[in-house]
Amino acid sequence: MLRKKTISLQSPAVGCLVILIALALVGSTGCSTLSSLGIPVGRPGNRLLDRAKEISEAPGQSFLIQKELAIAPLAGYNVEISDxxxxxxxxxxxxxxxxxxxxxxxxxxxxxxxxxxxxxxxxxxxxxxxxxxxxxxxxxxxxxxxxxxxxxxxxxxxxxxxxxxxxxxxxxxxxxxxxxxxxxxxxxxxxxxxxxxxxxxxxxxxxxxxxxxxxxxxxxxxxxxxxxxNWDSKKIYVLGEVNSPGSFLYIGNETVLDALIEAGGVTTSSNRHNIIVSRPSSCGECRTVMKICYDQIVQLGDASTNYQLLPGDRVFVPSMTFMDDLKQTFNPQGNQKCPRCAGCDVGCDLPQGCE
Structure with missing residues (x-):
């Protein structure tokens, strides 16, 4: 009686085969993926929450949020501890x-x-x-x-x-x-x-x-x-796949690009297509999570998602997952257009609750 033999995608042989094929493709196309050949591919350390991704891609436009070309002063400033x-x-x-x-x-x-x-x-x-x-x-x-x-x-x-x-x-x-x-x-x-x-x-x-x-x-x-x-109490945070993550003093005219540069820029293991900015909110309030079009900001001068940051904002650069890395390896132009590049993404239309 013949037994049907199955091949698991998780087996080392298949993994090596995939990597070899990818390496050949990378070498022939000149594209830099598979975490810039820093095998193994994908770093799960800085994963993007499904909820954050869902809110960042929800309907909504950012007409009322200030951006690089329309920097505005804060509506009011309350003195806090360490000021x-x-x-x-x-x-x-x-x-x-x-x-x-x-x-x-x-x-x-x-x-x-x-x-x-x-x-x-x-x-x-x-x-x-x-x-x-x-x-x-x-x-x-x-x-x-x-x-x-x-x-x-x-x-x-x-x-x-x-x-x-x-x-x-x-x-x-x-x-x-x-x-x-x-x-x-x-x-x-x-x-x-x-x-x-x-x-x-x-x-x-x-x-x-x-x-x-x-x-x-x-x-x-x-x-x-x-x-x-001096207003040392106000800070912004840059976390994830950046070279120098941490908290940075808030001056008042920082944009997302300023924050990323202050943090030393994104790493080679970052997923530039899923960078987000999340704004502080309390339980029961609308979550504000905004998608950032990094390539469009730095290469096309597109300021539509280069938002002006507010005190307490978190800029998060997720790691390149295994599947994202493979997708960009085999289809390097697939993510050339950042999803919702012209919009701000607010979670108000989604079910609310404590995350």
Whole structure:
């Protein structure tokens, strides 16, 4: 009885045969595949998730996402831990002293010297300036109020001890009554006391106005300026088949191509046709995964997928799988056109859920 013999595609003999055929094809065509002859083919270390690939190829266009030819500033910037802000008096003759450049600490605060600490994390620079100025103004006012109250108490104590009253420009007849003591009856004494109270009220009103004037001058003298001098908290990430993967400081005008160059470029084992950019999202939100047309960007100057990156974006370069490597070996022109080269790919139309 004859037994049917089957040949497994996984057997070493078949694998060697495939490699030999591929090598012959590579040698005859001059194409660089089979991981640029770095046998064995395919590196499973940086595989592209099926879900990521599905979302990146889903319907949707990227009209609202900024690209290389339309770089735009961020809509707003919130200061976070490890950012550096500068808090300085505007005037050179300011009476307050501040530490200057301050790195936002792990607890989200910065130091304001004699004015204590301030919670800066998560706030815009504009809001920080308003709140810090209000905080400083309140402390300066409180200190001057204490001094003013102490001064008034000393004046009142001195007045009670001596019985004197500050001379004001009242009618000469009234001054004569007060200064010469011509108060012979009770009515005159009551009139004298009333006049003294009136003078004291006028004195206090003048003293208060002078205090408010000096306070206003001091507050104007100590206006502060808040500036963002370093934004180390914002990063982008380049991972997968690149020569120097890692996190990189975010400047603000980086594109996908900038990030790939910063990471040392793609390796010979990369699948340039499946590079993606994923944007941070929470569970239940739409996943944003964008397909990158690497060859079109670098060879044709096509900016349609050279997206402007945002803080937290992940650029992922997958490895060349065995099947992708074989396909590009035997059909090197098959992936010449990047799928969805003109579109952005958002996962909003797909079933949502935690990945």
């Amino acid at each position: 550096t802000v500068s808090v300085e008096p505007v005037s050179f003759d300011a009476s307050i002293r501040l530490p200057g450049d301050q790195v936002v600490k792990p607890d989200g605060t910065i130091s304001l010297g004699e004015f204590g600490s301030y919670q800066a994390n998560g706030k815009t620079v504009e809001l920080m300036q308003l709140e810090i100025q209000a905080h400083i103004d309140q402390k300066l006012r409180s200190e001057m109020e204490v001094e003013y109250a102490k001064s008034e108490a000393e004046i009142e104590a001195s007045s009670r001890e001596s019985g004197d009253i500050e001379t004001l420009d009242f009618e000469p007849a009234v001054d004569s009554v007060i200064e010469n003591g011509d108060a012979s009856d009770a009515a005159d004494k009551l009139e004298l006391d009333a006049e003294r109270d009136k003078r004291e009220a006028v004195r206090r009103d003048r003293a208060r106005k002078e205090f408010e004037r000096r306070l206003d001058e001091k507050l104007k003298q100590n206006r502060v300026s808040v500036r963002l001098t």
